[in-house]
Amino acid sequence: xxxxPLMRLRLDTSATEEIGTTSAGTLSIFPIVxxxxxxxxxxxxxxxxxxxxxxxxxxxxxxxxxxxxxxDDGALIHTTFTGVRDDGNHYFRTLPRFETAAPKYGFLNRMxxxxxxxxxxxxxxxxxxxxx
Amino acid sequence: xxxxxxxxxxxxxxxxxxxxxxxxxxxRTAPLSGxxxxxxxxxxxxxxxxxxxWQLLRPDGVLEMDxxxxxxxDDGALISMRSFGLRHGPPEVIAAISRGETVDPATYYFRTTPRFETAHPAYAFxxxxxxxxxxDRRPEGPIYTxxxxx
Numbered sequence: 698x699x700x701x702p703l704m705r706l707r708l709d710t711s712a713t714e715e716i717g718t719t720s721a722g723t724l725s726i727f728p729i730v731x732x733x734x735x736x737x738x739x740x741x742x743x744x745x746x747x748x749x750x751x752x753x754x755x756x757x758x759x760x761x762x763x764x765x766x767x768x769d770d771g772a773l774i775h776t777t778f779t780g781v782r783d784d785g786n787h788y789f790r791t792l793p794r795f796e797t798a799a800p801k802y803g804f805l806n807r808m809x810x811x812x813x814x815x816x817x818x819x820x821x822x823x824x825x826x827x828x829x
Numbered sequence: 830x831x832x833x834x835x836x837x838x839x840x841x842x843x844x845x846x847x848x849x850x851x852x853x854x855x856x857r858t859a860p861l862s863g864x865x866x867x868x869x870x871x872x873x874x875x876x877x878x879x880x881x882x883w884q885l886l887r888p889d890g891v892l893e894m895d896x897x898x899x900x901x902x903d904d905g906a907l908i909s910m911r912s913f914g915l916r917h918g919p920p921e922v923i924a925a926i927s928r929g930e931t932v933d934p935a936t937y938y939f940r941t942t943p944r945f946e947t948a949h950p951a952y953a954f955x956x957x958x959x960x961x962x963x964x965d966r967r968p969e970g971p972i973y974t975x976x977x978x979x
Binding site: 700753755780783786788790791794803806807811813826828 | 944959
């Protein structure tokens with residue numbers, strides 16, 4: 698399948714809230730307190746959000762994140778992504794979705810995307826591509 | 830993005846139920862009456878019970894699709910598939926699809942992101958993968974070409 702780079706998204710997180718093990722699994726909440734994104738078509742900063750991460754019995758992580766992005770020209774973009782992180786197999790892949798009311802960025806409302814994630818000491822970085 | 834073909838999934842859509850105008854758009858449910866899937870690592874059939882596509886036609890003309898399907902492999906494993914997708918295209922192309930015509934899938938955007946759950950050990954690899962699919966809306970139902978994102 699064809700894809701086209703959309704952005705590199707860097708997320709800054711603060712202290713993890715370890716909810717612990719409930720009947721739904723083991724939940725850790727990663728508050729997202731900042732970050733930035735950059736690509737040919739858009740760039741800007743991350744305002745905030747969080748990632749609700751569930752550790753599954755097979756040791757993989759199921760991700761459920763929401764962040765608000767602000768472009769350098771002031772548009773706000775509501776971004777959500779689900780995904781899988783399997784450190785044993787070096788696999789960190791997400792499915793971002795976008796909602797914006799800004800006409801210039803309306804193309805985001807009409808696409809599906811895939812993110813390739815990387816853990817760095819400064820936090821996760823996602824290379825996000827548009828699925829063409 | 831590197832991908833690898835996982836399977837081709839063909840579904841047969843029974844008569845949709847037009848729920849109509851709801852706050853977010855026009856709601857439609859499309860029950861599946863059957864289908865089959867085939868790929869290098871798995872093959873089998875679609876179980877009609879509990880398989881349907883919950884659709885919402887948004888005011889901006891984009892169709893959101895929330896597909897849930899139960900698959901059964903030829904060796905008896907059950908797999909629950911859930912897939913969110915988007916479909917949009919030029920009005921005359923979408924109209925042709927709605928009329929039940931066979932339309933070149935390159936003329937519209939029909940992409941989905943299937944995820945899988947299974948308890949069967951031989952297919953546990955499905956639980957850990959993210960996939961993307963391209964859809965081809967035939968008159969009897971879509972054909973999804975599903976690729977594992979590597």
